[in-house]
Amino acid sequence: MPDPDDTPDALSPEWAAYESAWAIDVADFGDPLAASQFLIRRKRIFRAAEAAGITKDMLTPFEPNKPGFDARVKRAFLSVAGVVAE
Incomplete structure (x- = not known):
């Protein structure tokens, strides 16, 4: 079921899930x-x-809108880098 906050309206017609x-x-x-x-770190x-x-x-x-974004990105890219380095 779509989130009602993601529904465009007259005040924010471009607002969407993105x-x-x-x-x-x-x-x-x-x-x-x-x-x-x-936000500065992001x-x-x-x-x-x-x-x-x-x-x-x-x-x-x-x-990218939740706490821990930077740690999640770091973990993922370090994991990929580890495979590439092999």
Whole structure:
């Protein structure tokens, strides 16, 4: 069943599941400062990923709107790097 918050409306006609995957909820991070720090780290990850040819869409499965995103990305890429290094 679709999430009612993902339904476009008059105020946000372009809002969809894709935007929900990237929008954070400050409450998930405990306070606005922690949420801001997360966004700064996430932006650094996006820039580094883009420089390496990795798109934001490729990072979507790592839940980029939830705490621990950076750790999930790190684990996945270290795992891949380990196989490539063999």
